Amino acid sequence: DTAVSQTPKYLVTQMGNDKSIKCEQNLGHDTMYWYKQDSKKFLKIMFSYNNKELIINETVPNRFSPKSPDKAHLNLHINSLELGDSAVYFCASSQSGTSGRNTQYFGPGTRLTVL
Amino acid sequence: AQTVTQSQPEMSVQEAETVTLSCTYDTSESDYYLFWYKQPPSRQMILVIRQEAYKQQNATENRFSVNFQKAAKSFSLKISDSQLGDAAMYFCASSNRDDKIIFGKGTRLHILP
Numbered sequence: 001d002t003a004v005s006q007t008p009k010y011l012v013t014q015m016g017n018d019k020s021i022k023c024e025q026n027l028g029h030d031t032m033y034w035y036k037q038d039s040k041k042f043l044k045i046m047f048s049y050n051n052k053e054l055i056i057n058e059t060v061p062n063r064f065s066p067k068s069p070d071k072a073h074l075n076l077h078i079n080s081l082e083l084g085d086s087a088v089y090f091c092a093s094s095q096s097g098t099s100g101r102n103t104q105y106f107g108p109g110t111r112l113t114v115l
Numbered sequence: 116a117q118t119v120t121q122s123q124p125e126m127s128v129q130e131a132e133t134v135t136l137s138c139t140y141d142t143s144e145s146d147y148y149l150f151w152y153k154q155p156p157s158r159q160m161i162l163v164i165r166q167e168a169y170k171q172q173n174a175t176e177n178r179f180s181v182n183f184q185k186a187a188k189s190f191s192l193k194i195s196d197s198q199l200g201d202a203a204m205y206f207c208a209s210s211n212r213d214d215k216i217i218f219g220k221g222t223r224l225h226i227l228p
Contacts, residue, residue: 031214041154041204043218056215090160096214101149104216106160 003027004107006091012113014097020077021110023091031096032074034066035102037088041092050096078112088096088115117142121207121219128197129227132185135182136192136222137208148210149183151223154221155203161226194224202226 002026011018018100025032033048035055047054049068063079091107118141125176128134151163166174173181178195184203190209194201207219 010146041221043160043206043221045215045217048214056213088158092160094214097158103162103165104154109158109160113159 004091004093004105006089006110007112009108010111010113012115013056014115015083016078017081017114019076019081020075020110021089021091022073022075023107024073025091025093025105025107026095027071027105028096029093030071030103031094032068032071033075033092033094034074035090035092035106037109039087041060043090045110047076072101081112081114081115086112090114098112117144117147117209117211117215117217119207119209119217119219121199121222123222124220125223126226127225128138128194130197130199132197133193133195134224135198136194136205136207136224137217138192138211140188140190140207142188142209142211144211146212149181149190150208150210150216151179151181151190152208152218153201153203154206160206164192165217175197194203197226199226 007022019041024072031050034046037043047066065077068074087110094104120139129181147168149166153161164176204221206221208216210216
């Protein structure tokens, strides 16, 4: 009965590879997000999707491409991985459209390590 | 631009005592929301408490309460009767109409037995 799930939880890969992180929510929410938490624990939003439509796209390299096949899923694909991409990536969801009043529920995070 | 500042990188409190974590924010919006999230060593982000800016009454959730000072743009978290399980990183955050949450840099809370 996990609310927001992410796979994998850990990902270790070589520089230059392409990898994907998957996120699924079973809360019936219509908005999903990707956040990046760096080594200093700083958490910053990357993207958000509402009903499969991109609504927030922060200053993120083009190598990062989110994909939302339906409103319960938001995957993150990363091309040509770099050392600086090492971080914990969090997926979150909310029932949005009401001016931020709805709480965002976070997944367990995916720790990505690029060697 | 929206900003959230937590000026205490680390704090310690004796078990069963009360501790207050500070947070200030800045926004040009009139309609916004404030949150405290907890991140224990398991790294799961857990919502502790939320406050709607239009509400004057301070939010309370069991041992957790906030002191929301709108004019001063201050939003501190008070934890009463601290327990070992409260040890975690605590993030103050705010969101506007666009639902984008801006996080502070966090305060690491240690509970001393």
